Amino acid sequence: MPSEKQTNSLSKFISSLKQFIEWIDPILVPLLAILTSMIVGGIIIKSVGGDPILAYKGLLEGSFGSVELGPVKSQRAISETAVWATPYIFAGLAVALAFKGGLFNIGAEGQLALGAVFSSLIGYALPGWLGVDLPTIIHLPLAILGGLLMGGIWAGIVGALKAYTGGHEVINTIMMNYIALNSTSFLLNGVMKDPSPTNVIARTPLIAESARFAPIFDGLRVHWGFVLALFTAVFIWWLLNKTTVGFEIRTMGANPDAAHYAGVNVKRTIILTMFLSGALAGMAGAIEVTGLNYRHELGFSQGYGFDAIAIALLGKSHPIGVVLASILFAAMRNGATRMQFLTQMPVDLISMIQAFILLFVAADAIVRFIFRIQSKGERVVLTRGWGG
Numbered sequence: 001m002p003s004e005k006q007t008n009s010l011s012k013f014i015s016s017l018k019q020f021i022e023w024i025d026p027i028l029v030p031l032l033a034i035l036t037s038m039i040v041g042g043i044i045i046k047s048v049g050g051d052p053i054l055a056y057k058g059l060l061e062g063s064f065g066s067v068e069l070g071p072v073k074s075q076r077a078i079s080e081t082a083v084w085a086t087p088y089i090f091a092g093l094a095v096a097l098a099f100k101g102g103l104f105n106i107g108a109e110g111q112l113a114l115g116a117v118f119s120s121l122i123g124y125a126l127p128g129w130l131g132v133d134l135p136t137i138i139h140l141p142l143a144i145l146g147g148l149l150m151g152g153i154w155a156g157i158v159g160a161l162k163a164y165t166g167g168h169e170v171i172n173t174i175m176m177n178y179i180a181l182n183s184t185s186f187l188l189n190g191v192m193k194d195p196s197p198t199n200v201i202a203r204t205p206l207i208a209e210s211a212r213f214a215p216i217f218d219g220l221r222v223h224w225g226f227v228l229a230l231f232t233a234v235f236i237w238w239l240l241n242k243t244t245v246g247f248e249i250r251t252m253g254a255n256p257d258a259a260h261y262a263g264v265n266v267k268r269t270i271i272l273t274m275f276l277s278g279a280l281a282g283m284a285g286a287i288e289v290t291g292l293n294y295r296h297e298l299g300f301s302q303g304y305g306f307d308a309i310a311i312a313l314l315g316k317s318h319p320i321g322v323v324l325a326s327i328l329f330a331a332m333r334n335g336a337t338r339m340q341f342l343t344q345m346p347v348d349l350i351s352m353i354q355a356f357i358l359l360f361v362a363a364d365a366i367v368r369f370i371f372r373i374q375s376k377g378e379r380v381v382l383t384r385g386w387g388g
Helices: 004-047 052-064 070-100 108-130 136-165 169-188 224-242 244-254 256-261 266-293 304-314 319-343 348-362 364-371
Strands: none
Touching (some): 004 052, 004 304, 004 348, 004 364, 070 224, 070 244, 070 266, 070 304, 070 319, 108 136, 108 169, 108 304, 136 169, 224 319, 244 266, 256 266, 266 304, 348 364
């Protein structure tokens, strides 16, 4: 018969085990979704005559380096992964914040493009308008603020339509994407086109040195915008969980009727949520301009706004989860070239694996069935319904 001390120790162990299971449960399905996607990807690679082990080895080396590549190439690989992750974090946070409010911002791509355009405009034109050279401490924040505000206003229009007319944000953000992207094309081919006689493509002039982020390390492209992205994720977590505004957003996302009866101004919260979501997407564009490209040109975004939907889903709309999902997607994108070099497999395979990840996260019942995990009733909620 066990002693009282042994019984207490066993009880503490069981209690700790339950706490661990409760802690890991929210991230268990995303982790298994990634694992399942990698297995499916490996089967596809094998079926076409490739080597899955070599392919994933190349993917890892291209993303984070290895002893074989040496310290210089490894540092460059990590740097490039961080460069890819920066806009993913901002755009992923944009979509995740909207999800928290029960809204589906599918317009991050357009908001990102407009943010980049207006950040570029402030970056190259503002000193000429004012007739003075601006210091970095003033010019750089203004360039970022311009992109932030433009993205926020663009999404805020959709929020106002949702709040006062019932127009669904999915349809409206899709339509606003077309307007934003075509307007961007018009501007870059017209009044904002680089007038240099050697320029033959649709792009803006280079922004001033005072509107640029400096690289964190000499010889590497990773810039301080990556650090800002990490701080922004922490700020969004604080906003959602520690402030009245965040409580109102989460309450509206859970049940707008209950939020209304609790005294929340639902219309104002819808507009504010969409504005903040668009502002984050606009920041993604602004940071790409001020930290990496130093100008805006057509086709620069690489589909960041659409990948952000998958990132927000994989991260379970949690800011820290979004950061981790962004790094995963960035690593896959950055490592794809090395994988192709080692195995001669097409880089499109990476997009296929990302699609499988999205499928298994959104349809989590598939993963739970495969691994025999009992559902606790949580669901990935994209939107509350058409016309809601």
